[in-house]
Amino acid sequence: MKKILVTGACGWLGMEIVNTLLKRGDSVVATDLAISPLMAALAAKNASLTAASADLGEWHQVLGLLRDHKPDAIIHAAAIVGVIQCADIPIKALRVNVEGSINLFEAMKLTGVKRVVHISTEETYGDFNSAVIDEDHPQNPTSVYGATKLAVEHFSRIYSRDHGLECINVRTCWVYGPHLPRLRVPxxxxxxxxxxxxxxxxxxxxxxxDQVYIADTVAGALLALDQPRHRFDSYNIATGxxxxxxxxxxxxxxxxxxxxxxxxxxxxxxxxxxxxxxRKGALDIRRAREELNYEPQFxxxxxxxxxxxxxxxxxxxxxxxxxx
Structure with missing residues (x-):
């Protein structure tokens, strides 16, 4: 059993990640800007779950979070998510998505936590150049959201190179499923x-x-989390x-x-x-299949x-x- 810190844990995707980790027997530290009543209730009845509020934009809170809980690894799902959401508040999106991630990487560097799986997006690619694209497709985002997520990917590579972190970027696409919090298709x-x-x-x-059911996104992220060694730092997690x-x-x-x-x-x-x-299309998932044994179920x-x-x-x- 490992102790996994999940950022953005009270969000739609974060909650699914927390529940899936608990079901397989991991210990989970769930953190978000504020702990939702649903998360608090879950933590109250589950000894393997600790809920801890923290603002990733506040450096001392992030450092204290890692020092107090000493996770084995992190799944970083905290972000202002979505093209519209980030377009409406670009400065806040920059601070939350990019500055918050840098604070997390800095805290990892100082506390010895090595591995983080960052939930990224196909928006980092911008316009697809073909009907199906792989991870080597140029990354030229056309949205504020995509630009912030690409910046996080770039910073993660710097911290991996200079400080020995293992930052893995999971690029998913239009994630959908029950309780989708945004009014969009489907x-x-x-x-x-x-x-x-x-x-x-x-x-x-x-x-x-490429439309990805939420359970497949979570499964891909956990496979990246569990992989003993990575030859790549990014994976398309979608349907193909x-x-x-x-x-x-x-x-x-x-x-x-x-x-x-x-x-x-x-x-x-x-x-x-x-x-x-x-312009969109399908994400080529051959790398995830070959390296992680990922196979979408939906x-x-x-x-x-x-x-x-x-x-x-x-x-x-x-x-x-x-x-x-």
Whole structure:
């Protein structure tokens, strides 16, 4: 059993990472800016989980966190996530995503913690140059979010080279699943269909993008965490396929009889209806397969059906799904 520190632990992806680590028998230190009631309740009934609030932007808090808890390794999921979110608050995104990560690397250097798995993104690539791209594709981000995440990757390489850290970057793509906290595809499609409402996306239906079910993202991150030695410092963790937004609508329609979800392609896809998306495609996952033995378990249809099942239960439980 290892002790794993998870940053951003109260977030959507962080919570899934924490639960998966606990289920396999690890000891977990869950940290976030504030500890959510859900995390506090989980820690109260689980001796293997410690919840500790810390602001990664505050150097002394980060150093104290590592000195107090002495983790064996870190999964770094803390960030302002998403193209729209970072576009709206670029300075804060820079401070949280980049400065917070540097503080973490500095604390690792001083406390002897060697390994960190950083949850990165396909946004670091910018416009895809082909339908399928591997980890050697040029990284020319077109979004504030992608730029901050690429900066973290670059700083991680400096700390690995100069201070002996093992910083591994897991580049995932459009992660989705139950309780997705942002109003985007496929959540908007699924919830409309479950309410019995027709839903039409006017533009962007022909955008092809690798959509990754949350459990596959977590599985890939943990495989990177567990790998004894790494020949590479970055891995695409995705599905290797790129359905269009229209394909996602069709998957929802197949899964919910009578659903009326459609997507037009009269214009490009825009995040939140206002920020133009980079050109996407599929992430080549051969490196993760060969090096980590990673194999995604959810194709689009299976992932959509799992999302629908969980969302239906939530909507029936509270009437409107407002906890999202």
């Amino acid at each position: 959540r908007t499609f699924v919830e409309a269909a479950l309410r019995g409402e027709a839903h039409h996306l006017d533009e962007g239906g022909d955008l092809a993008v 396929a790129a359905p269009t937004i229209g394909d996602v609508a069709d998957a929802v329609n197949r899964a919910i009889p009578g659903a009326r979800i459609t997507a037009g392609s009269t214009g490009p896809y825009k995040h939140g209806g206002k920020v133009l998306s980079a 194709d689009l249809q299976k992932g959509i059906e799992a999302t629908i099942e969980a969302t239906r239960a939530e909507l029936q439980g509270n009437g409107n799904g407002s906890h999202y």
